Amino acid sequence: MINSTMTKASERNRKKRLSTTSIFNRQWYLQSGDGSSIKAAAGIEAMAAWAITKGNPRVTVAIIDEGFDLDHPDLNLPGKIIHASNYNKTKKSFATKKNVINHGTMCAGIALAKTRGNGMLGIANGCSFMPVCIPPDADDKLLVKVFEETAVHADVICCCWGPPPIYHPISDALHKTLTKIAEKGGPRKKGTVICFSASNYNAPVNNADNNQFFWLDEETGSLRITKGPILNGYAAHPSVIAVSASTSLNQKAAYSNWGKEISVCAPANNFHPIVEASKVKGRRDVWTTGNNGYTRQFGGTSAATALVAGVAALVLSINPNLNPAQVKKIIEDTADKIEDPEPDIVLGNCMGTYCNGHSWWFGYGKVNAGAAVMRAKEIRRENKKY
Numbered sequence: 001m002i003n004s005t006m007t008k009a010s011e012r013n014r015k016k017r018l019s020t021t022s023i024f025n026r027q028w029y030l031q032s033g034d035g036s037s038i039k040a041a042a043g044i045e046a047m048a049a050w051a052i053t054k055g056n057p058r059v060t061v062a063i064i065d066e067g068f069d070l071d072h073p074d075l076n077l078p079g080k081i082i083h084a085s086n087y088n089k090t091k092k093s094f095a096t097k098k099n100v101i102n103h104g105t106m107c108a109g110i111a112l113a114k115t116r117g118n119g120m121l122g123i124a125n126g127c128s129f130m131p132v133c134i135p136p137d138a139d140d141k142l143l144v145k146v147f148e149e150t151a152v153h154a155d156v157i158c159c160c161w162g163p164p165p166i167y168h169p170i171s172d173a174l175h176k177t178l179t180k181i182a183e184k185g186g187p188r189k190k191g192t193v194i195c196f197s198a199s200n201y202n203a204p205v206n207n208a209d210n211n212q213f214f215w216l217d218e219e220t221g222s223l224r225i226t227k228g229p230i231l232n233g234y235a236a237h238p239s240v241i242a243v244s245a246s247t248s249l250n251q252k253a254a255y256s257n258w259g260k261e262i263s264v265c266a267p268a269n270n271f272h273p274i275v276e277a278s279k280v281k282g283r284r285d286v287w288t289t290g291n292n293g294y295t296r297q298f299g300g301t302s303a304a305t306a307l308v309a310g311v312a313a314l315v316l317s318i319n320p321n322l323n324p325a326q327v328k329k330i331i332e333d334t335a336d337k338i339e340d341p342e343p344d345i346v347l348g349n350c351m352g353t354y355c356n357g358h359s360w361w362f363g364y365g366k367v368n369a370g371a372a373v374m375r376a377k378e379i380r381r382e383n384k385k386y
Helices: 002-019 046-050 103-112 140-150 172-184 300-318 324-333 369-384
Strands: 060-065 128-133 156-159 193-197 213-216 223-226 230-232 241-246 264-267 288-290 293-295
Touching: 046 369, 060 103, 060 140, 060 300, 103 128, 103 288, 103 300, 128 140, 140 172, 156 300, 172 193, 172 324, 193 300, 193 324, 241 300, 264 300, 300 324, 300 369, 324 369
Parallel strands: 060 128, 060 156, 156 193, 193 241, 241 264
Antiparallel strands: 213 223, 288 293
16 A cells, blocks of 8 residues: 555656756757667758748648647647638537647647747647548548638648558549649749658558558457558648658667658657567657656657658748759758668668669658758749849
8 A cells, every 4th residue: 555655656756847848858859869779860950940930930731630739839820720620410529539739739849839848849839730620431422622711721731641552543633633633732832841741550652562560450459461452642742741750769760661752761769560568669758748647658650751741841930932853852862861771670672872862761861840941942043043
């Protein structure tokens, strides 16, 4: 009984210490240095970007997801949340369940959070936040409506979700919608930047020749097999920025999907894609906003995609004349060419080097916020000369 009381008291003290300790100091993925299971330059050079801009409130990042805690103090600032949209049938709440950490909340923190005390900072903390709540079973017909209506207000759309490694093409209507809003969407009518996560199954984004692929069903915890083609129709769309994940050691995240469709990678946690208890190299924690506070239990290509979406917003903050194709090219051209010579721990593949500037694991490299923002600024200066 005494031990139980002491344990509860210690937990209360731990939570109290955590609440008064800046979460920003734990966000290694923004600006890293050598440390425990971490390599210098594993982060995205946030400080260099912030020396130029922390984001313009006139640039809006929409996060399309299943649930949000819109009362979180690092998200619910005056004027921060705009054009909130809820496509759930009940229309009652943006939260999926009470007292449950919602995925959208965590993505929003990484991209957009702005602390008013000892909290955390999203990479584009000065930009506006448009939460778009969708049901988990949203079909292509609903998604066409969601994307069309979201793109009216959003400069950047962040989608940290995707299908398991099955054959999942998108409808012609949705394909055309993504193309259209990437070309003509957004409040500036120059197009909306669209970011999609590659997903977390250590699977190809697109493999028409697949014979069999084993993957872990996250909901049931059981091993499943796909026989026949694999296609993630969202990440494979040519107008989107498809994002994979790297680790705190600048290596491939063991779970990260891969392929020729990958645009860039960004740092996240690491875990084994098949055996959850198996040890892997690199940090397992990505700190972000969660319901009732903060959580370190986040990561995956979701975290990586939220970072890239935030960097895209910074690029547009310093140069709003750019279109999505130009933003994508800037992010790709300024990415760090990290390499991983080690074979994949499950499949044995070696895809951590580059051919013609592109790697199937890392795309054109790890996103570098500082270099991307600087390049956008240089282009703005060059255009003013003429």
